[in-house]
Amino acid sequence: MxxxxxxxxxxxxxxxxxxxxxxxxxxxxxxxxxxxxxxxxxxxxxxxxxxxxxxxxxxxxxxxxxxxxxxxxxxxxxxxxxxxxxxxxxxxxxxxxxxxxxxxxxxxxxxxxxxxxxxxxxxxxxxxxxxxxxxxxxxxxxxxxxxxxxxxxxxxxxxxxxxxxxxxxxxxxxxxxxxxxxxxxxxxxxxxxxxxxxxxxxxxxxxxxxxxxxxxxxxxxxxxxxxxxxxxxxxxxxxxxxxxxxxxxxxxxxxxxxxxxxxxxxxxxxxxxxxxxxxxxxxxxxxxxxxxxxxxxxxxxxxxxxxxxxxxxxxxxxxxMGSREGDVDEPDAAYGEQLAREVISVGGDAAVTTENILIVRLDPVASPAAGRAEGDVERFLLEAGRNVETIRLSADTYAGEQMLSGALSEFAEEYGDDGTLVLLLRSPHRFDWQEPVIAAIRAKRPDAIVLDMGVQHDDYSDFRAWVRSYGSSRACARAAAEVLLGR
CATH class of the missing domain: 3.20.20.300 (Glycoside hydrolase, family 3, N-terminal domain)
Structure with missing residues (x-):
C-alpha cells in the first residue's frame, strides 16, 4: 500500500x-x-x-x-x-x-x-x-x-x-x-x-x-x-x-x-x-x-x-483531536427526567380520569437524521394500568378520513364517558395534510387533550387541555404521561 x-x-x-x-x-x-x-x-x-x-x-x-x-x-x-x-x-x-x-x-x-x-x-x-x-x-x-x-x-x-x-x-x-x-x-x-x-x-x-x-x-x-x-x-x-x-x-x-x-x-x-x-x-x-x-x-x-x-x-x-482528559463519573439517569418535568407546559385540565384512552397520532415525515424517539407515551400509560388504543395517520394513510371518523365514533360508542381522546402532534404546521385533520377533531371533539411534542407554532388552547413537552424523547414522554395521569 x-x-x-x-x-x-x-x-x-x-x-x-x-x-x-x-x-x-x-x-x-x-x-x-x-x-x-x-x-x-x-x-x-x-x-x-x-x-x-x-x-x-x-x-x-x-x-x-x-x-x-x-x-x-x-x-x-x-x-x-x-x-x-x-x-x-x-x-x-x-x-x-x-x-x-x-x-x-x-x-x-x-x-x-x-x-x-x-x-x-x-x-x-x-x-x-x-x-x-x-x-x-x-x-x-x-x-x-x-x-x-x-x-x-x-x-x-x-x-x-x-x-x-x-x-x-x-x-x-x-x-x-x-x-x-x-x-x-x-x-x-x-x-x-x-x-x-x-x-x-x-x-x-x-x-x-x-x-x-x-x-x-x-x-x-x-x-x-x-x-x-x-x-x-x-x-x-x-x-x-x-x-x-x-x-x-x-x-x-x-x-x-x-x-x-x-x-x-x-x-x-x-x-x-x-x-x-x-x-x-x-x-x-x-x-x-x-x-x-x-x-x-x-x-x-x-x-x-x-x-x-x-x-x-x-x-x-x-x-x-480528543487529546484532553475527561471525568469518568457515572451518568445520572434521573437528570433528564427531572429536566423533562421542569420544561413541560400545561394549559387546561390535562388529568385523565377515565380508564380508557384513545391516542390519535398525526405522524410527521421523519427525517433520515432522526433517531428512534417518537414520544412513546402509550408505554407509560399502559404501565400505569390504563387501557390505551392508538391510531396513526400519515400523509399517505389509506382512507385516513374514514379511519379517523370511524375510530372516534366507535371509541365513543364503546366507552362513552369512560373514554378520553388525546391528539398527539409533532410540528404539524410543517405538513399541510394535518391542518384539516386537526380542524375536524377540533369541531367534533373539543374535549380532546392535545399533546404537542414538537415545535410550537399553532395555538391549541381552545381544546380541553394543551400539553407541551418540547420534544419526544423517552424523558419527555414519561413527563407527559405523568401529566395525563394527574401526577
Missing part, C-alpha cells in the same frame, strides 16, 4: 452497517481508516455497543468512533441503555446555561460508557424559519440565545473527554429544505454571514469545540457549490474568517444535498481540496465506498488536483 492510500483512508468515516464488526472493516482499518460513524441501526443494547466499539479498538486503538447523540429527538443510545435527556429545543425553553452544560455532560458520560469518543453534536442552527426540518433540534430562534447554549453544550460534553462537533455550518436556519432530500439555499451576503448569521459557530469556537460539521447548504452569494465542497465557505469563512483550526468534517456525502452536484468519489476530492479534514461517507456507505473514495483521492493526488500536504494536514488534525 502507498503512503497516499494510507493518508486517504485516514480521513474516511463510513458507517458500520451491522451490530458486530463486519468482515469488510478489518482490512480497511489495517489500511489506516480514520474511524466509523455508529448509527442507530448499529445499536441494539448497551452491552452490544460496548462489544462493537471494543472490537473496533482492538483492530486500532486510535480510531475515532463517532455518533449523532444530540439528546431529545435525535438519539442513538437512548433505547440501548443510554440516558434520556430533553433535546436542544427543550433546553432553549428552559434557557439556563448551567442546565445545558449538565445535560450535555450526561450525554458525554453515557457515550464514554459506550466506547464513543466523538459526538457529532450539538446542532447550533438558529430556527428563524419555522418550517425548518431541524427546528426541534435547535435551541430556538434567537441567535444570541443559541450562541450561549452552543458554548455551554460544547463545554459540558467535552468536560467528559468526548469531542463535540458544532453543526451544521454555516447553518440551516433560514432554509426549509432537508439536506438529505435536496440542497438547502441561504441567500445572505458575506457581510451578513460574518456580522450575525455565523455567531453560534463563533461561540462554539470560543468554547474550544474540537470539530465543526459543514453542511450541504449552498450560500448563493458566496459560491455555486454546497458548503461541504466549497473552498470559499470552508477555507474562506470557517478557517480564515472565524479562525477555526480544529477538525472540519463534512455532513454525509451520500445525501442528495451534495450528490446532486457530485458523486461520492468526486465529492470527497472536492471536500478535501476545499478544506475538510474528515469525510462522513454516510449510513449506507461501507467497504465498497471506502475503496471508491480512496481510489478517487489517490487519482486526484496523481493528477495534481489534490496535494499530499493537504492530506497530511487533515490526518494531523484528526490525530490531535
Amino acid at each position: 502507498t503512503d497516499i492510500a494510507r493518508l486517504a483512508h485516514g480521513v474516511l468515516f463510513p458507517g458500520v452497517g451491522r451490530t458486530r464488526l463486519p468482515r469488510w472493516a478489518a482490512p480497511r482499518i489495517a489500511a489506516g481508516l480514520g474511524g466509523f460513524v455508529v448509527y442507530g441501526r448499529d445499536i441494539v443494547s448497551a452491552t452490544q455497543v460496548r462489544e462493537l466499539t471494543a472490537a473496533m479498538r482492538a483492530e486500532n486503538p486510535r480510531l475515532h468512533l463517532a455518533t449523532d447523540e444530540e439528546g431529545g429527538d435525535v438519539t442513538r443510545l437512548e433505547n440501548a441503555g443510554g440516558i434520556s435527556v430533553p433535546g436542544n429545543y427543550a433546553l432553549g425553553a428552559l434557557d439556563d446555561e448551567e442546565t445545558t452544560w449538565r445535560a450535555a455532560r450526561q450525554i458525554g458520560l453515557s457515550l464514554r460508557q459506550a466506547g464513543i469518543d466523538w459526538d457529532l453534536a450539538p446542532a447550533v442552527d438558529v430556527a428563524v424559519n419555522p418550517f425548518s426540518p431541524n427546528g426541534i433540534r435547535t435551541f430556538g430562534a434567537d441567535r444570541a440565545q443559541v450562541s450561549r447554549h452552543a458554548a455551554a453544550w460544547v463545554r459540558g460534553l467535552q468536560s467528559t473527554g468526548v469531542s463535540a462537533c458544532a453543526k451544521h455550518f454555516p447553518g440551516h436556519g433560514l432554509s426549509g429544505t432537508d439536506a438529505h432530500l435536496g440542497t438547502p439555499q441561504v441567500d445572505l451576503s458575506r457581510e451578513d454571514l460574518i456580522e450575525h448569521y455565523l455567531d453560534p459557530f463563533r461561540a462554539a469556537i470560543d468554547a474550544e469545540v474540537d470539530s465543526i460539521m459543514v453542511s450541504h447548504v449552498r450560500l448563493s452569494q458566496i459560491d455555486e457549490l454546497p458548503a461541504s465542497i466549497s473552498r470559499p465557505v470552508m477555507t474562506g469563512l470557517l478557517r480564515d474568517e472565524l479562525r477555526f483550526d480544529g477538525v472540519i468534517i463534512t455532513d454525509a456525502l451520500e445525501m442528495r444535498g451534495v450528490r446532486d452536484y457530485a458523486q461520492i468519489g468526486d465529492a470527497a476530492v472536492l471536500a478535501l481540496a476545499a478544506g475538510a479534514d474528515a469525510l462522513c461517507l454516510g449510513s449506507w456507505s461501507f467497504g465498497e465506498d471506502v475503496d471508491t473514495v480512496v481510489a478517487a483521492i489517490s487519482g486526484a493526488v496523481d493528477d495534481g488536483r489534490l496535494s499530499v500536504e493537504r492530506l497530511e494536514e487533515a490526518n494531523d488534525r484528526l490525530a490531535r
Whole structure:
C-alpha cells in the first residue's frame, strides 16, 4: 500500500452497517481508516455497543468512533441503555446555561460508557424559519440565545473527554429544505454571514469545540457549490474568517444535498481540496465506498488536483483531536427526567380520569437524521394500568378520513364517558395534510387533550387541555404521561 492510500483512508468515516464488526472493516482499518460513524441501526443494547466499539479498538486503538447523540429527538443510545435527556429545543425553553452544560455532560458520560469518543453534536442552527426540518433540534430562534447554549453544550460534553462537533455550518436556519432530500439555499451576503448569521459557530469556537460539521447548504452569494465542497465557505469563512483550526468534517456525502452536484468519489476530492479534514461517507456507505473514495483521492493526488500536504494536514488534525482528559463519573439517569418535568407546559385540565384512552397520532415525515424517539407515551400509560388504543395517520394513510371518523365514533360508542381522546402532534404546521385533520377533531371533539411534542407554532388552547413537552424523547414522554395521569 502507498503512503497516499494510507493518508486517504485516514480521513474516511463510513458507517458500520451491522451490530458486530463486519468482515469488510478489518482490512480497511489495517489500511489506516480514520474511524466509523455508529448509527442507530448499529445499536441494539448497551452491552452490544460496548462489544462493537471494543472490537473496533482492538483492530486500532486510535480510531475515532463517532455518533449523532444530540439528546431529545435525535438519539442513538437512548433505547440501548443510554440516558434520556430533553433535546436542544427543550433546553432553549428552559434557557439556563448551567442546565445545558449538565445535560450535555450526561450525554458525554453515557457515550464514554459506550466506547464513543466523538459526538457529532450539538446542532447550533438558529430556527428563524419555522418550517425548518431541524427546528426541534435547535435551541430556538434567537441567535444570541443559541450562541450561549452552543458554548455551554460544547463545554459540558467535552468536560467528559468526548469531542463535540458544532453543526451544521454555516447553518440551516433560514432554509426549509432537508439536506438529505435536496440542497438547502441561504441567500445572505458575506457581510451578513460574518456580522450575525455565523455567531453560534463563533461561540462554539470560543468554547474550544474540537470539530465543526459543514453542511450541504449552498450560500448563493458566496459560491455555486454546497458548503461541504466549497473552498470559499470552508477555507474562506470557517478557517480564515472565524479562525477555526480544529477538525472540519463534512455532513454525509451520500445525501442528495451534495450528490446532486457530485458523486461520492468526486465529492470527497472536492471536500478535501476545499478544506475538510474528515469525510462522513454516510449510513449506507461501507467497504465498497471506502475503496471508491480512496481510489478517487489517490487519482486526484496523481493528477495534481489534490496535494499530499493537504492530506497530511487533515490526518494531523484528526490525530490531535480528543487529546484532553475527561471525568469518568457515572451518568445520572434521573437528570433528564427531572429536566423533562421542569420544561413541560400545561394549559387546561390535562388529568385523565377515565380508564380508557384513545391516542390519535398525526405522524410527521421523519427525517433520515432522526433517531428512534417518537414520544412513546402509550408505554407509560399502559404501565400505569390504563387501557390505551392508538391510531396513526400519515400523509399517505389509506382512507385516513374514514379511519379517523370511524375510530372516534366507535371509541365513543364503546366507552362513552369512560373514554378520553388525546391528539398527539409533532410540528404539524410543517405538513399541510394535518391542518384539516386537526380542524375536524377540533369541531367534533373539543374535549380532546392535545399533546404537542414538537415545535410550537399553532395555538391549541381552545381544546380541553394543551400539553407541551418540547420534544419526544423517552424523558419527555414519561413527563407527559405523568401529566395525563394527574401526577
